[in-house]
Amino acid sequence: MFRSFFPEPKIFFPSGLLWIGVAMAIWFTAGEALSGVLSLGPWLGVAPTEASPDPFLSPDKIWLYQYVLMTGYSFCLFWYFYRRHYWYWWSVVGTVTILEVTYFTVQFDAWTNGWNGTFFNLLQQASSNPGTVTFEQIAEQTYIYAGVMAPYIILLVLLTFGTSHYVFRWRRAMTFYYMSQWERLRHIEGASQRVQEDTMRLAQILERLLVAFFDSMMTLVVFLPLLYGLSSNVTTVPIIGNVDGALVWVALVLAAFGTGLLALVGYRLPGLEFHNQRVEAALRKELVYGEDDEARAQPATVRELVAGVQKNYFRLYWHYTYFNLARYSYGNVASILPMLVMAPSLVAGAMTMGTYQQVVLAFNRVSASFQFFATSWPTVVELLSVYKRLTAFESNIPPGAPLVVDAKLPAHPAPHTEIVDVGTPSGP
Template identity: 45%
Template sequence: MFKSFFPSPRLFFISVLVWMIFNLILWHSGGHAWGEYLGFPKGYAEIESPVGVSRFWTASSLWFYLWFLLATALFAGFWRFFSDNKWQKWSIWGSAFILFNIWFGVQVSVAVNAWYVPFWDLIQKMLSEGGGNIEDLYRETLTFLYIAMVAVTLAVINSFFVSHYIFRWRTAMNEYYTEYWDQLRHVEGASQRVQEDTMRFATIMEDLGVELVKAVMILIAFLPILFQLSKHVPELPIFGAVEHSLVWAAIVWAIFGTVLLMVVGIKLPGLEFNNQKVEAAYRKELVYGEDHEERAQPATLKELFSKIRKNYFRLYFHYAYFNLVATWYRQLDILYSLVVLFPAIASGKMTLGLINQIGGVFDKVRESFQYLISSWKTIIELLSIYKRLKAFESILK
């Protein structure tokens, strides 16, 4: 699954983590200002980013782009020297490009969140003062439009690239399995493993990986903002005064939901795995029946299908209460961020722009902490595919 596409997977992913942490430490311990040695304006790193699309080509942003490119080149060069995996251009440079696009998408969210304050405060001012200059509204709307145009363009490019990335990963797995086909062909459902499971595994891994990295990056970008905004919400409903109230409110609610769904959904991965096994056995008998008259007899097919029926009915039952709990949690989640702000709103010390900014930041952080909640069904499917492919690969050991 991994060694076909990534060079020495265990060491590779450890090195990715170490290299990312090393670069983060360097960046935040002064590296963000080192661009001055390359001719960037003095003090550029201390200048606050403007509200608008121009924040994407400030000196600070350009220096980060260059830093990211150099860090990726050094990392790729290291693995080029120590490994000859034919797919590592895609697995390293391709992954880096996707990672950069995730980071850029998070920066777009930060830019939109910064735009909330002047835009909504302008609306509040016009409503409270009996009107204003309509051109100011158009100007602020264009600011958002420019940000959105950059974001949408890059998102489309990234979507196109990711499609090719996934297919390359699937190709790598397909080549690996077909190379050992003589050993693997006798495994029940071998054709499904090579044709279908490789495709689904690559797709789901990419989706979950992107969402995980995005969740982490959103936390890195928005948690400091949420810490600052917490001073405007000194009290929480029921609990009263709480330091860093918004941060604690997001963490506690997300942990509660994650643990809840993990408990109620604990049986689902095993049932999904069994489902594929009984489906594969039924399909295999039907395929044999196409070429051999003595196979796929009604009694045999009835017995195999009864196993499918039994497993599906168990899945329906367990998904019923899982979906009930998940749906109720999501419904309460819609109200949660607003209820948290009730004490601060009732005090009358907040502007409309501040409410929208806090709501936006709080929702971003809360959703990031809820990564497992939003992805739990997909994780269940991935675990079942992983178990099937792992059992498939065990033949080669």
């Protein structure tokens, strides 16, 4: 699953986490000193103005973005010389690029949160004191927003395009690795499904989950200090009273409760999903044999196989019923809780409209990040099911089997022409 696409997975992934830790330590201990030598902020940064007190490309932020890019691609440079892999440009550079872009999308969200405070305070001033705010001031804020959001939208489109190619390359690497061991694997029930479908699903689910996970972690790094500071505007919280950083604690407790609840009610789902693929594979295999052999796929046999499929699906439907009851109930409670928490402060007039918007957006981002495993549990269940199937499939490959990552395929094979593995090319 991983060896076919990533170089030395047991080293690659831990080294990536270690490098992130080292980069963060350097930033907090020596980042300011390094900025005086390396930062491009003084030349490329935009100075704050009254209309834009916190520009997206301020000198300090330019240095932050520059540092993130430098540390990310220096990790790629290390792996280029240490253990360059066949899929290096996709597995190493592609992974780092996806994470870098994800980080920048979080920075866009953080900037938007600050802009909302400025914009809604301006609207409140305009409605409370007619004549003190001009149309040009409001229009200027929309121009600033549009100037930042235009490249953001382009970045999201490019991220979607790039991750689609990334997922397919990973699937392709797994496919040819398994096909190089096909003689050992072809007799396993559902072997064709493992190669054709499960490789695709594993790459898609892992890419989606990992990007969401790192987005959540980056959101916490960016928004937690922001939410903690905004908590000073919440004068009191129902039940618990006045607590420093109250909104952070509310989000944390809410997420911990939801994660524990859904893990408890959904613990049987991965096993049922795994068994479901086995009974589906048995039915599909019999039908495929029935296309060429009239003695196969007889009504009695198919009836028995369909009964097995039905039994497992009906069990899944029941278990998903109470799981979804817990999930949807929790989701609705989580959506209304911020309003209840901030209601006393709003009633007391301790918040402006702009501050309220900032608090709501920051709380929702932090809460959603804390709730990552709770909201992603159905996807985690699907991932565990696919992982178990591929792990059982790979158990038939002997340790130390040669790593075949790809094959030289015709660019445009003729219709109905069999494609044969004829060797490994020099690049992807």
